Amino acid sequence: MTTTSPAPARRRSLASAPPSLRVILVKIALLAIVDAIAVFAASILFFQGSWLVLGILLLGTLLVNVVYLHPGLLPAKYLTPGLIFLAIFQVFVVVYSCYIAFTNYGDGHNSTKEDAVAAIVLQNTQRVEGSPAYRVTVVEGAGGLGLLATSPDGEFLVGTAEQPLEPLDPASVTQEAGRATAAEGWTSLPQQQILQRQQEVAALQVPLGDDLSEGFLRTTDAVNAFVFQSTFVYDEAAGTMTDSATGTVYTDRGNGQFESDDGQVLGTGWQILVGLDNFLYPFQNQQFGAALVSVTIWTFAFAILTVGLSFILGLFLAIALNDPRMRSRKVYRVLIILPYAFPSFLSALVWLGLLNTQFGFVNEVLFGSADIPWLTDPVLAKVSVLLVNVWLGFPYMFLICLGALQSIPEELTEAATVDGAKGWDVFRLIKLPLLLVSTAPLLISSFAFNFNNFNTIYMLTRGGPRMSGVDENVGHTDLLITLVYKTAFEAGTGRDYGLASALSILIFIIVATVSAIAFRRTKALEDLH
Secondary structure (H helix, E strand, C coil): CCCCCHHHHHHHHHHHCCCCHHHHHHHHHHHHHHHHHHHHHHHHHHHHCCHHHHHHHHHHHHHHHHHHHCCCCHHHHHHHHHHHHHHHHHHHHHHHHHHHHCECCECCECCCHHHHHHHHHHHCEEECCCCCCEEEEEEEECCEEEEEEECCCCCEEEEECCCCCEECCHHHEEEECCEEEEECCCEECCHHHHHHCHHHHHHCCEECCCCHHHCEEEECCCCEEEEEEECEEEECCCCEEEECCCCCEEEECCCCCEECCCCCECCCCCCCECCCHHHHHHHHCHHHHHHHHHHHHHHHHHHHHHHHHHHHHHHHHHHHHCCCCCCCHHHHHHHHCHHHHCCHHHHHHHHHHHCCCCCCHHHHHHCCCCCCCCCCCHHHHHHHHHHHHHHHHHHHHHHHHHHHHHHCCHHHHHHHHHCCCCHHHHHHHHHHHHHHHHHHHHHHHHHHHHHCCHHHHHHHCCCCCECCCCCCCCECCCCHHHHHHHHHHCCCCCCEHHHHHHHHHHHHHHHHHHHHHHHHHHHHHHCCC
């Protein structure tokens, strides 16, 4: 007679038992927080007109509520948080970078056409001769700094740079000698704060109305304000911006900026889709194209030489320190891994001081006060960053080679020796192939890492010395990753996020292709295992 253990039945009953009231309340509270954040974000997206993102947000929020309110769907409850973070921090970043690569997004082209028109109008204002003075008080509200103005007719008005002047109810205004000094919902700034924010106050321009052509109020002493009008007039129907001072007409030619007939361009433009222009730019600009080819070749050389030299040096030291006849092996091992133990950017800064041309230790002590431009000569700079990077990378190769050597059975070496194999033959025919089986994937990942090794290059040379004859900020030691960074974030000829995104896609394609080919080739090594 067989008896059934009560344990499985008990587990089934616990699994099918309804959740407690406390669990339900906690779940509802967390979902309420998620929904509140989603509603807040949806309201912002709605007013911005971002319909695609709004639809994705609402759909995602609905799915989260369905998953966590449904009594089943247990696997989905565990997978949903990870999928959400994957979508936000991986998928969205990749998709958005691809989108930016097809735009002209960058300095002067970072907003909409409406914002560009408003910026051009605001940047070119001059005082209207004979305009009446408004008595003002500098105030601050939710929209930032504003002006509480008393018009020459005695009307009380308030506005900010984003919100045109609006009339106020006299009952909500505190007056002093017929001048408004405070208003409900606004904080009047004392004289000390006005002095501390003097530049911000002087730059403040409050529109008189929704139509920017009506003019603006500006003040220089925080007491009296005058009417300013822009010298640029925008004709929305014709798509033109006219400089009334010179009579020059700038036309929207569909390239994200206003351009005159003689080729003059207004500095402020707007973001548009440009198709493949960013990808074709290196072919259209011969100087930049040649520089990009040079940077790409150096990037490959830097990654390959770094991995190769680090591996050879690390393997040599691993073989030497794996020999039981070597004394004080533990001490040597600790000394060898010290460069790997310190942060790479700090080590690069130390080497920056050591290689300084004027007072660096290398020139002053090792070469007797010689004037050797380690980091400013194109060839020596490449040699320097390569040697520093090998110094930083060989301890890692030493560790993986030492571990791989210790995992090879001694019986194989002894059998080969008995068969008459010499030391070099044993290493070349037995140990090295087995070593590559375990280290080849790590060599590939090390190549991918050094292909994008930003720290060493940027800390030592910032990509310099700069290439001559190229308008863009491109240096002789630049890797593709440092070139992308400088194109996107360093002011030179202008930050160009679209071109930087196109270059980052190029890096991804190169690394993915090389890695795929290399991993395919490593299958031949796996057959030896």
